[in-house]
Amino acid sequence: MVKVAVLGASGGIGQPLSLLLKLSPYVSKLSLYDVRDPSGTSVDLSHINTIAECQSFDKDQLVQALGGARVVVIPAGVPRKPGMTRDDLFKVNASIMRGLCEQIVQVCPLATVLIISNPVNSLVPVAIETFKKHGINDASRIMGITTLDLVRAETFLGDYMNNSRVTTVGSNQFDKRRMHKVVSVIGGHSGHTIIPVMLLKPMVYMMKPGQYDSFIHRVQFGGDEVVKAKQGQGSATYSMAYAGYRFVEYVLKSIQHESLEGLGYIPAYVYLPGLRNGSQAQAKLGSKELEYFSVPIQLVNGRIDAVDTTILDKLSEQEKLMVEKAVPELIANAKKGQRFIHNAAKL
Numbered sequence: 458m459v460k461v462a463v464l465g466a467s468g469g470i471g472q473p474l475s476l477l478l479k480l481s482p483y484v485s486k487l488s489l490y491d492v493r494d495p496s497g498t499s500v501d502l503s504h505i506n507t508i509a510e511c512q513s514f515d516k517d518q519l520v521q522a523l524g525g526a527r528v529v530v531i532p533a534g535v536p537r538k539p540g541m542t543r544d545d546l547f548k549v550n551a552s553i554m555r556g557l558c559e560q561i562v563q564v565c566p567l568a569t570v571l572i573i574s575n576p577v578n579s580l581v582p583v584a585i586e587t588f589k590k591h592g593i594n595d596a597s598r599i600m601g602i603t604t605l606d607l608v609r610a611e612t613f614l615g616d617y618m619n620n621s622r623v624t625t626v627g628s629n630q631f632d633k634r635r636m637h638k639v640v641s642v643i644g645g646h647s648g649h650t651i652i653p654v655m656l657l658k659p660m661v662y663m664m665k666p667g668q669y670d671s672f673i674h675r676v677q678f679g680g681d682e683v684v685k686a687k688q689g690q691g692s693a694t695y696s697m698a699y700a701g702y703r704f705v706e707y708v709l710k711s712i713q714h715e716s717l718e719g720l721g722y723i724p725a726y727v728y729l730p731g732l733r734n735g736s737q738a739q740a741k742l743g744s745k746e747l748e749y750f751s752v753p754i755q756l757v758n759g760r761i762d763a764v765d766t767t768i769l770d771k772l773s774e775q776e777k778l779m780v781e782k783a784v785p786e787l788i789a790n791a792k793k794g795q796r797f798i799h800n801a802a803k804l
């Protein structure tokens with residue numbers, strides 16, 4: 458069992474994610490940090506009779522919050538309002554990400570860092586470059602969480618295929634196993650960079666005309682659907698907490714050396730050149746310039762052991778076109794994050 462730190466624990470995602478982590482059998486200590494005092498959340502959660510011990514840390518206590526953390530999850534940052542893109546959040550959230558990573562790299566440099574804050578496509582590069590600047594060149598422990606796209610794809614496809622909803626709660630395990638074998642999502646985490654991939658290709662032909670295209674659109678723009686429905690009160694929080702927990706649990710199971718079989722290889726947004734099979738993925742995606750991509754990963758002890766590129770061999774013509782469309786945007790998004798660190802370094 459390990460210590461998990463949540464940075465941004467008072468937020469819309471941070472609170473329900475912390476609840477799920479408090480229920481986890483893999484967490485011994487739950488460290489809640491936010492610039493908005495998270496002690497209320499921590500005391501409330503501490504009344505739940507599960508193993509994890511809750512501690513809260515206020516804005517001047519980041520070092521204490523991170524001490525001994527094996528996993529750091531970051532939902533800190535501002536969310537979108539209607540009319541905004543995720544990229545509009547870059548300026549504020551990149552500064553937050555850099556500040557947090559500058560401490561992580563000093564206090565718990567061997568922790569696995571899982572990034573939720575948007576824009577994921579640019580903030581993972583901000584984190585990787587911050588670590589590099591401090592002498593740590595290890596892409597195996599920094600990942601962007603794109604699991605919400607996968608959860609949406611599983612849910613919406615389940616709807617479209619007239620199945621019951623996918624869930625890991627309760628005894629409805631059948632759908633969960635079934636859906637992760639049917640669909641995955643690769644690419645990035647914004648609009649057209651989100652690329653649903655049918656693992657069972659005949660599914661497409663089983664759908665009614667137009668259903669496949671509207672399924673793709675709904676997965677790509679599911680975030681906007683929530684932003685609109687929340688009418689200025691933020692973006693997805695509960696579904697993100699669920700998705701975030703699903704990914705964190707995957708990492709925690711690997712740290713406990715538990716079997717990950719049956720969970721499939723969950724994709725994450727990662728720095729390909731620093732990973733085993735990463736250059737193979739770049740070759741299959743047709744661009745050496747494309748350094749960041751969400752692709753299924755194989756985990757060992759909380760670190761990425763290798764990128765699983767097999768999904769890239771089985772893309773349909775339409776999926777290949779989606780990749781082609783996404784690549785220039787993903788390259789630009791990553792460069793933006795990298796420039797943010799390098800230009801700041803020159804000042």
Ligand SMILES: NC(=O)C1=CN([C@@H]2O[C@H](COP(=O)(O)OP(=O)(O)OC[C@H]3O[C@@H](n4cnc5c(N)ncnc54)[C@H](O)[C@@H]3O)[C@@H](O)[C@H]2O)C=CC1
Pocket residue numbers: 464465466467468469470471490491492493532533534535536537546550553556557572573574575576577602603604605606646691692693694697
């Ligand atoms: N990866 C994904 O699929 C998703 C990502 N998001 C992103 O997650 C982020 C958080 O969303 P919400 O929780 O809804 O926002 P929120 O505003 O409810 O919560 C964010 C929290 O971060 C805290 N915070 C700000 N600066 C901080 C710092 N320097 N250190 C620690 N905490 C800090 C705030 O005080 C606040 O409590 C947003 O950027 C949003 O776009 C949201 C949904 C899905």
Ligand SMILES: O=C([O-])CC(=O)C(=O)O
Pocket residue numbers: 536537543575605679680681683684692693
């Ligand atoms: O749409 C947003 O801003 C939040 C998000 O990333 C999502 O829900 O996928």
